[in-house]
Amino acid sequence: xxxxxxxxxxxxxxxxxxxxxxxxxxxxxxxxxxxxxxxxxxxxxxxxxxxxxxxxxxxxxxxxxxxxxxxxxxxxxxxxxxxxxxxxxxxxxxxxxxxxxxxxxxxxxxxxxxxxxxxxxxxxxxxxxxxxxxxxxx
Amino acid sequence: xxxxxxxxxxxxxxxxxxxxxxxxxxxxxxxxxxxxxxxxxxxxxxxxxxxxxxxxxxxxxxxxxxxxxxxxxxxxxxxxxxxxxxxxxxxxxxxxxxxxxxxxxxxxxxxxxxxxxxxxxxxxxxxxx
Numbered sequence: 001x002x003x004x005x006x007x008x009x010x011x012x013x014x015x016x017x018x019x020x021x022x023x024x025x026x027x028x029x030x031x032x033x034x035x036x037x038x039x040x041x042x043x044x045x046x047x048x049x050x051x052x053x054x055x056x057x058x059x060x061x062x063x064x065x066x067x068x069x070x071x072x073x074x075x076x077x078x079x080x081x082x083x084x085x086x087x088x089x090x091x092x093x094x095x096x097x098x099x100x101x102x103x104x105x106x107x108x109x110x111x112x113x114x115x116x117x118x119x120x121x122x123x124x125x126x127x128x129x130x131x132x133x134x135x136x137x138x
Numbered sequence: 139x140x141x142x143x144x145x146x147x148x149x150x151x152x153x154x155x156x157x158x159x160x161x162x163x164x165x166x167x168x169x170x171x172x173x174x175x176x177x178x179x180x181x182x183x184x185x186x187x188x189x190x191x192x193x194x195x196x197x198x199x200x201x202x203x204x205x206x207x208x209x210x211x212x213x214x215x216x217x218x219x220x221x222x223x224x225x226x227x228x229x230x231x232x233x234x235x236x237x238x239x240x241x242x243x244x245x246x247x248x249x250x251x252x253x254x255x256x257x258x259x260x261x262x263x264x265x266x267x
Contacts, residue, residue, distance in 0.1 A: 035214045036215065036218075038211060039211030039212065039214065042207050042211055042243075043239075046204070046250070049250060050246060050250050052184075052187060052251075052253070052254055053249065053253030053254060059187075063184075082167065086164045086167065089160045089161075089164065090164065093160065093161060122171075125176065126175055
């Protein structure tokens with residue numbers, strides 16, 4: 001006999017996390033997470049750049065903190081969010097306006113591949129000074 | 139029953155604007171990233187920012203960037219909330235908070251950009267060297 005699945009209030013979060021995910025639903029949830037991360041970063045960005053109007057000393061004092069290796073790594077990870085949100089955003093526009101629903105799975109794969117390539121390329125560019133320094137000092 | 143759902147229209151306008159601002163933001167972001175990170179040393183020092191901000195085109199570009207980014211981001215956050223069936227007081231609270239914090243930080247960003255001083259060409263050369 002066919003069993004009716006009842007809505008389980010207590011395990012709501014678990015049930016939501018457990019349903020089978022296609023590339024589309026993965027993209028959807030990652031788009032939201034990266035979007036929330038990016039708008040949070042934009043608030044931080046406006047706050048951290050605000051000393052620009054108070055002159056060089058104030059700005060450099062602030063950048064002292066944000067220029068540390070810890071924040072540089074965070075900045076690199078931020079780029080991962082930027083990349084996913086941008087590439088998946090292009091995918092969404094293609095789905096909506098260019099019949100992309102027919103090839104959205106391939107688009108998701110391309111987004112991930114292109115994103116990974118650009119992520120590591122940016123890692124090299126951002127840390128190139130440190131990497132070159134490491135090799136010349138050996 | 140559906141008195142408070144979609145009471146201010148279908149949302150199709152904000153849907154279109156969200157896509158258009160998204161495309162513009164991707165294009166501007168590519169330039170932003172190349173400018174900031176292609177040369178790690180000169181991307182975002184005070185002098186580099188000061189030198190760029192002598193051009194009003196850069197100021198207008200950055201102002202557009204802040205406003206579009208904030209609009210796109212907060213509209214995105216609101217579209218997440220719209221997926222849940224909010225009670226009217228919850229809708230009013232969320233929208234008010236988004237508008238108040240969004241406006242405050244947008245104005246702060248605009249003020250920062252406009253407050254960066256204009257310096258004469260002679261002193262810019264001196265600052266760089």
